[in-house]
Amino acid sequence: MQLLPGAEPFRHDGGEVGVLVCHGFTGSPQSVRPWADYLAERGLTVSLPLLPGHGTRWQDMAVTGWQDWYAEVDRELWALRERCSEVFVCGLSMGGALTLRLAARHGTAVSGIVLVNPANKVHGVAARALPVLRHLMPSTKGIASDIALPGAVEVGYDRVPLHSAHSFRRFLRMLDAELPQVTQPLLLMHSPQDHVVPPADSARILSRVSSLDVTERLLERSYHVATLDHDAETVFEETYAFIGRLSKGLAELGTAPGG
Structure with a gap:
């Protein structure tokens, strides 16, 4: 299946400090690629x-x-752990929810987490009807490009498949119970004006x-996809400063902010 432009996965082999970056629901790597590039x-x-099912057709x-x-x-976390001495995880929206579960499940294998407009709940009056509604209609309008x-x-789907939305809702409800298991240093950046995740x-x-x-x-000047919005540079700089403050690897190299 042909990928949408910019939806390709990205990997860069750098130093001993690793970062896993996770994109959002119905989105693609394009939405967070500038973050990863930085x-x-x-x-x-x-x-x-x-992520499976993303970047092609809904x-x-x-x-x-x-x-x-x-x-x-x-899988990507453990691949980075084999290569790096420290691993941080970053995520946008659903990517933030996935980041939280990695932190909850893997403890010290994750050195710190960065969340941008992370999801905790599927909102809307139809959310509770998803178990039935998904069998009556295959999709609803998309949520991409809230910028x-x-x-x-944002390169993402113009439709939201309701089977996937139902699965995502179940995941978030399960994750909410696991949040107390998250103990790692945490940087959370969010937009007061977000039309996808409140x-x-x-x-x-x-x-x-x-x-x-x-x-x-x-992130006062941005909507949901802040990594492509007015505050993108703030997201990138804050992320690097956060990793630099916590990472022994960056400090030893003298590349931490202010180092």
Whole structure:
């Protein structure tokens, strides 16, 4: 199946500090590729996988579920662990939810996590009807390109497959119970004006995790896909500074911010 432009997975072989970057629901690596490029250009080893069912047609996603998406990032995490002495995980939207589960499940194998507009719940009046609705209609309107920056476009599906939305909802409900197991240093950046994931999701996550080292940043000028929006550079700089503060590898190389 032919990939959409920019939907290709990305890997960069850099130093001993690794970063796994996770894209969002119905999106593709294109939405977070500038984030991955920024880190790769600074010498980090970076992995940005294409989640199963994404980056082609929404019909391909309809036959996948959360187990497939999580298995992909789990594999990439362990590939980075074999290559790197430290691994950080970053995620946008559903990618943030996947990041949280990796942190909850793998403990010290994850050195820190960065979340941008992370999802905690499937919202909308039809959410509770998904178990039945998904059998009556295959898809609904898409959620891609919630971006304030004029001309910026997210490569994602124009339809949301309801079987996948139902699976995603089940995943988020399961993940919410696991959030207290998240203990790693956490940087959470979110947009007050987000038309896909409301700020309440970030508040819920911050209230549930057990992390003691927590930094929250507001992305005042951006909508949901902040990694392609006005605050993208802030996201990238804050991420690198966060990793630099925590990483022994970057400090030893003298490449940490202020180092």
